[in-house]
Amino acid sequence: MNVFDKRADEAISDEQLLADEALYSSYGDTVHYVEPPKIFRRCEGSYMFDAAGTPFLDLQMWYSACNFGYANPRLDAALKRQIDTLPQVASQYLHPTRVQLAKTIALDAQRKFGLKGRVHFNVGGAQAIEDSLKLVRNAKNGKSLMFAFEGGYHGRTLGASSITSSYRYRRRFGHFGERAMFIPFPYPFRRPKGMTPEEYSEHCVRQFARLFETEYNGVWDPKVSQAEYAAFYVEPIQGTGGYVVPPPNFFRELKKVMDQYGILLVVDEIQMGFWRTGKLWSIEHFGVTPDVLVFGKALTNGLNPLSGLWAREELINPQVFPPGSTHSTFNSNPLGTAVGLEVMRLGEEMNYEQTVPEKGAHFLAGLKDLQRRHKEIGDVDGLGLALRAEICTEDGFTPNKALLDRMVDIGLAGDLRHDGKPIGLVLDVGGWYKNVITLAPSLDITHEEIDLAIALLDQLLTRAKQG
């Protein structure tokens, strides 16, 4: 059997795959964060399945790319329908679903934000971020410095790495001449002693505002009322940073400062968009209007890397951002836009604005219950079905990455028990200290599955604590 044998893909054993992977595959991505890497063969709803057929309840759903469940029949059907209609068309030409998807998103934004705007597509979240950087730099006369948050994550191209806080992502790669200025994010659980979360939020805003107090704070020239920085890149709820939900007033207060000094607001909804938090865009919870909004991941439920941005008309109209400003071969590929359009329709019909908060509350209650039984759970929190549980030492505060790593390994081992059968658990690790379980279950998860998740987490934690 060689690689050109069609039957190879399914028949080939895990051992052979791992052996091949060790020889021919880059380790540079995140597959080797666990050793040996886990191989999956099938997926459905909230579950992944390995070669042995063991189900793994997935609480991360491909980092929130599969909000609508694995192998969602309706979305898979939309993809197949488009394969049979118009699978390919060069990005220089139009096709119906591209136009319809842009219109759907723009009309929604117009209704919610009261602003005309336009949509620009690309593939991969980082490329949409790169497009947004180009849009902002163009709109601001070439200004290329950005604010972003400590704990923020916007991708791994060179440009996206410049505005992503973690130095680890830049260290190997030389100089980054557009490195962002990273501003503290009001992380409620790890706030300074003696402050409430709200006070910490106000403190963070004040810290930002003081940058503009005098020219000597470094970013503002009061003589001409001009800032050195063009835009502020924000995730309303930090994704990789650990599903950190800021106090409700935070963005409203921050935006006041930004408006005063002409700093554009670029909202990164790549991980939190598409009803993850109970609304199409997570920024809708916070009472502010974005200048640019970037989306990706769940737009196609993982069936196509389509991504994109919406921007206010002033920033993106054809006079300002004319033909040829940016481009990529697959930027509005029809398989992607067809599925994206179906996602928008599905979302419209599914009443997620009601069900997601309900399920989120159920899940969070379960986590809180779990917390009462395990003092190693330092913090639980969430918005909709973006939930977090922070794993600590027994003091409930000191980050305990080692314990969480054991939990992940046990979950992937697939030998937890449910109804007398083996089952696994897929968890994602995030957070500033890599000690946060960032929970992004399927939006269609059932209440029974939520209870199962809590039960499995309990098993997992109990075993992991045993060492």
Add this chain to the structure above:
Amino acid sequence: MNVFDKRADEAISDEQLLADEALYSSYGDTVHYVEPPKIFRRCEGSYMFDAAGTPFLDLQMWYSACNFGYANPRLDAALKRQIDTLPQVASQYLHPTRVQLAKTIALDAQRKFGLKGRVHFNVGGAQAIEDSLKLVRNAKNGKSLMFAFEGGYHGRTLGASSITSSYRYRRRFGHFGERAMFIPFPYPFRRPKGMTPEEYSEHCVRQFARLFETEYNGVWDPKVSQAEYAAFYVEPIQGTGGYVVPPPNFFRELKKVMDQYGILLVVDEIQMGFWRTGKLWSIEHFGVTPDVLVFGKALTNGLNPLSGLWAREELINPQVFPPGSTHSTFNSNPLGTAVGLEVMRLGEEMNYEQTVPEKGAHFLAGLKDLQRRHKEIGDVDGLGLALRAEICTEDGFTPNKALLDRMVDIGLAGDLRHDGKPIGLVLDVGGWYKNVITLAPSLDITHEEIDLAIALLDQLLTRAKQG
């Protein structure tokens, strides 16, 4: 009928789509290079079809992303099969086709180049280029300056724009601190007077070599034998630059200089890979071994934006490029790797190494015949089914963008005649002066379709010259 009406996509008229697009869609990509944009509804083999059902013989095939014909049944079936097997899996986990595809590519490279190496996937050509920049910067201790060619094109992220020659792609976006040094490419048709193409090739190599003569040429410190530049990014045959084929010895001679001074060779096969030139990789024609090879586009025949790179073991082994070096959500999405694997198998079986040169010779002969009848065709050339025809004024040399623009518009109007029926022609414009028809027909184009293409080009040119 609203946007959430499923029947909308197909039923909606071109007029409505254009009206919606004008309101809600960014014009920043290349759709508005023609006005009004052209809308296609269906595709098959070498043809696109518009709402009226008029066929358009496509001689560009989505900039060479659809080498294997539109709606290729075998590849579409592979995609559907994967949808039914494992449509989604987080990029942190392995799945069979990811491993198999990496192995297939790496084993092929090992056989051809005599080098061990590994494959790293991403989505979108530009993101694979960004990954290659990270790989090179990492391998070269953070050095971030690159050589690239005048006329070269590597994508439109900020990093890719830095190594893409056209200043137009950077102008709106402020400072580019890693702007490449662009080296002249031996463009045979526009070579200096009095030189043969081979002499021009040697001249270009010498011009490059003299940069290293003394420290005062600016890039080389002879005291420590170290260069300021890390790698040379090359398209073996320029794509956007106008399908320019350099003299056969060019890369061999250039590589000697690069080896002498420790400059890595990064080969961009995004447009010319996958048998476009009659070999899997176009660099195979030129007798040199790449250090890094970047691919995309036709890897999935346009069904998924999967892209990737292959690199020599020394540059990419897990010690040098360890877990977490780079990452993207969709980087090895299973729908992409499944189709990619099927493309590799199809290519293996289809005997393109024989048929593509034959068809290419047929097509080129037709173009040469056309050139004899139209003195406005200044140059025709090609390698395999990557062909070029340079449109000039009557002197056969002065670039005539206006005439080519008229040709494109007439082709898209869809009222050429074939067998008494209306037919259109899809052409792509490239070249340093935007006066080159860059021809990338389906690799499965028939000899009859080639004859038709020539006949339609003849009609087109005759009409376009009438003004």
Add this chain to the structure above:
Amino acid sequence: MNVFDKRADEAISDEQLLADEALYSSYGDTVHYVEPPKIFRRCEGSYMFDAAGTPFLDLQMWYSACNFGYANPRLDAALKRQIDTLPQVASQYLHPTRVQLAKTIALDAQRKFGLKGRVHFNVGGAQAIEDSLKLVRNAKNGKSLMFAFEGGYHGRTLGASSITSSYRYRRRFGHFGERAMFIPFPYPFRRPKGMTPEEYSEHCVRQFARLFETEYNGVWDPKVSQAEYAAFYVEPIQGTGGYVVPPPNFFRELKKVMDQYGILLVVDEIQMGFWRTGKLWSIEHFGVTPDVLVFGKALTNGLNPLSGLWAREELINPQVFPPGSTHSTFNSNPLGTAVGLEVMRLGEEMNYEQTVPEKGAHFLAGLKDLQRRHKEIGDVDGLGLALRAEICTEDGFTPNKALLDRMVDIGLAGDLRHDGKPIGLVLDVGGWYKNVITLAPSLDITHEEIDLAIALLDQLLTRAKQG
């Protein structure tokens, strides 16, 4: 009389000079901060004199470049002696005073800091800063990002502007790819409400230390214990920033953090060095050891732009920083080194370590007395003869630049009265809000002159407040 007439210089009237200056001279420096610019003709001790012979008591002494009084006979004589001995020698060759001056400074540092080190000369403070940037970047494997303070000032070359906080100094000049990260400085008078200066100092240190808590704070990779930033540029007492004296423990605490994370300490003594604060280097007050120390200005009492740096042996020894690393034509010009050496000897003999604190205390007492009579003086403070008085509105806090501007204009008008005669006052304006009188009188100012200064300030302020 034309410009080649030798008598022109003295005979030419102020009116003619101003008319010529308006036509032929750049306004880009700071001369036109007052309109019309003031012209001086003679200087002696603590006084400048204008064409009318009116004396101006100078409380800024050329921004602390003339610590030893104008026309200091001993230093002028040293300069003349060197003119008669060896006025010129190419910087490629040695001469006695260059060696002696380096030795004097290095031995003093060795005694005080317990560290071997070496001296490198240049001309102009900013060029010495540039040399220090090169030294640090070299020592840190090319790392080019620096920390510096809000309110900090290090010069106006492009490199120095990158680490100088005020955005106004960068705004006109495009992108600065090595812009420093500016850290809050514990400015006692403008500390947050409810904190003591010491608490604010501790707060600032903690704010800095938290940058290193996790990789997501943006500057530290805990996996390899490496920082993104190479060094921290500090003025122990801010100069242009308004002669701000931090709490005594500040640098000791800050340095602990820096040492923990391998951040070099570069101390800029250009304005505060040479006994301005009562010690040769102002950093001596703060109990920390610099890695690099940069000096200029008073090194020659204004008679030559000689500047330089001292660095720890590890950073500057010939293996690490070999011949040819940096260079300038005038870098150790003999007129400069001769005067510099005489300044070191004079300082050694003059007992400034005792007299400067005494005079400073006298001056500060006078300012405090003044403050009691003028509520517009919001703050007075000082270390040695580096003193500050902050001009505010009647609330004693809101910065009042307009009032200070009037004071400056009145001072330069030269019609204050002393002993029945007209007299002027030369003041310098600094501070984050440009409302601070930064007082740097001659170190040889007499106690009588100090009393006169206070009396004149009283007159000035009284008149200025009248509108």
Add this chain to the structure above:
Amino acid sequence: MNVFDKRADEAISDEQLLADEALYSSYGDTVHYVEPPKIFRRCEGSYMFDAAGTPFLDLQMWYSACNFGYANPRLDAALKRQIDTLPQVASQYLHPTRVQLAKTIALDAQRKFGLKGRVHFNVGGAQAIEDSLKLVRNAKNGKSLMFAFEGGYHGRTLGASSITSSYRYRRRFGHFGERAMFIPFPYPFRRPKGMTPEEYSEHCVRQFARLFETEYNGVWDPKVSQAEYAAFYVEPIQGTGGYVVPPPNFFRELKKVMDQYGILLVVDEIQMGFWRTGKLWSIEHFGVTPDVLVFGKALTNGLNPLSGLWAREELINPQVFPPGSTHSTFNSNPLGTAVGLEVMRLGEEMNYEQTVPEKGAHFLAGLKDLQRRHKEIGDVDGLGLALRAEICTEDGFTPNKALLDRMVDIGLAGDLRHDGKPIGLVLDVGGWYKNVITLAPSLDITHEEIDLAIALLDQLLTRAKQG
């Protein structure tokens, strides 16, 4: 005897100085290009003297900083006179010689170039270059990329190193995000085979012009007629590059291209200005008008590091380059401007426009005669008293740095013979291969001294060739 002993400077032995220097002095400048470094004690006219009193005929005059002879009585007197009049004045205030010197230079430029303009002072050539970069970046809306020449040298600050060709000067210091594009300079002796110098000059201009042919050559956007590069930095005659004199039409032809594409011309006269070539500015030989002209070195005959720039009114008028745009403490220090003004008067009176070409012709004739006797002299050339002799192997072409290094060492040994007495020779080494004697004798050198120089060179070369 300690360092505070006044008699130390003169009495201290060479041995002691060398020992001290080895311990306390940075080796990072160019002193250790010869080992051991040479120490001089006295200077006069064309001679330096060492501790033994041996005279050294100096043919480099501090890299052309001392055009008017060492210890020039008139200029030394001007300096002393200013010490006695107004030795110090803060750069915020005006003084007569500052205004007069600016006027003198600006009126001369107006007469010669037919352009109004203004003068801005600083200290050190590199700082004037930095000011010019700021001026150009400001005038070009922040554009920060520059053209410069291969072989060009503009100083060693970070900004100046970016536009200086030699990579060696950047290598140790990390990333340079504004690295210039270095254009070939028509170096007559090392021109391509088969071309005359004039043809090479035309070739270089054409190579530059072709950069603007299409957008794909990388620097020009023809759609908006805008260039990526702001200015071209040129030395009319390369200094450090080896006193290379380009063919007479070169700059005229180059400027035509620059004017067509809006590239500013910045002329660096730091080394070749002040009658070195027989005219105040060396660019006057070439029939072009600068946009900015930068000067330094001989402006004060080495008595003060004063430098500066002249710029066209459009670029530097107070609206465009307003107060506070740039600044340095010593930028128009009165000792510098007084000597500078005296230099301008001396130059006016000395008839250098006639004597320098005469003496240059005499010297060049001597070099040509020497060349006939020594085949190792590959090339001699010059303009005025900027002369070159290229030291090669016996083939008269291959650079022979080793031989020239021996010559330099023998010259500095001081044991050549003249009139039965020992004498030395001070030579400077330059050129792309470090094999060029760059001759810059005093403009007041006598014809007898020229003959002596030739005789000593003959002795030197003869001895050096013996090994």
